[in-house]
Amino acid sequence: MIGYYVHHHGGGHAARATAIARELEAPVTGISSLPRPDGWPGEWLQIPLDEGDEQSDADAHGQLHWVPLGSTGLRERAAVISAWIAAAEPRAMVIDVSVEVALLARLHGVPVAVFALPGARGDAAHRLGFEIAAVILAAWPPQATGLVTGLTAAAERRLAPVGAIGRLAPFPDERSAEDPHRVLVLAGRGGDEFSPTALDRARASAPHWTWEHIGGSGTWVDDVGPSLSAASVVITHAGQGALADVAAARKPAVVVPQTRPHDEQHASARVLAAGDWPVIVRDRFPDGGWETLLERASGLDGARWEQWNDGNGAARAAAVIDELAGRRSR
Known part of the structure; x- marks a missing residue:
C-alpha cells in the first residue's frame, strides 16, 4: 500500500496525483481535504481542513509552514492520518505537498517521496522536508536546471526530475490553416493579471486575432484539449499544470508569470526564457x-516542447515511487 497526500489549493496537485496513481503498480490511497477526483484509481481518505489563525505562531517560529496553535482541524487531520498509517501500514507515502504531513509520516517510520516545486525553497521548513525525504520528485525535465534553489548538496542528489505531468497526452500541433490567427488565454485558479479589462486592451491591439479565454475570469471547461488544439498561440501563466498542458499540445506560448509564494512562477519563467523552449516571456501582461508579439510567437516551433513533456512523466514518477515502496518491503 502507498499513501498519497494531495494538497487542496488549486487543481494542479490533484491532476498530477491522479495521473501518477494510475501508473502505480502498488495499490494507493489518496489523502486530502479535497473530494475524490474523477479517475482516482484507489481508496480516498478525505481529511479535515487545517484552518487556524495566522497570528498563533502558525509557522512554529519559522521552522514549519502551517501549524496554527489551537486548530481543531489540524489536530483532527493529523489524528486521521496517523490512524490510517497504523491500520494500512503503507510501504511509502507520497507528499504533494506539505512539510508537516511529510514529517508526520516519517515520524511513523514510513519512507516519504516529496515533490519539489519551482522557486526559492531554502527556508527552514522546506529544507526540513527535503532532508527527511527518501526521494524528491520534480515535475520538470532534467534539462530545466535551476528551477528550484535552496536544496543542500545531499538533497540535490535525491532530486529526481521526471518531466512534466499534466492532464493531456501529447498530441501534434495541427493548427487550422483556415484560422491561423487564433489565441488562447489560459488562466488559473490562483489569481492572475488576465482580467477582462486587460484582455479588452489586448484584443484592441491585435484585431486580426480571434481570442478565447478559459479559466480565471474566463470560461471554465473540464477539458482544455480542444481549445489548445485549435489555438495558434497560447498566452499562459507559468504554473506547472498549465505549462505541462501547453507543452503536451506542442503550442508556442507567451508566458506571463504570476506572483506566487517563493517566487515559484517567476523562477519557471526565467528558466524558460534562458532555454531553447518555444516561448516568449513577459514579466507582466502587456498593455x-x-x-507583433503574437506573430513572433506563432513562428516558434512548438515541437521543441517534446523534451519538457514527452508524455512519460507520470510513468517515471510512478516507477520511482514503486521502487521506494519495494525497497522497504525487501
Missing part, C-alpha cells in the same frame, strides 16, 4: 503590442 499593447500584441499583434
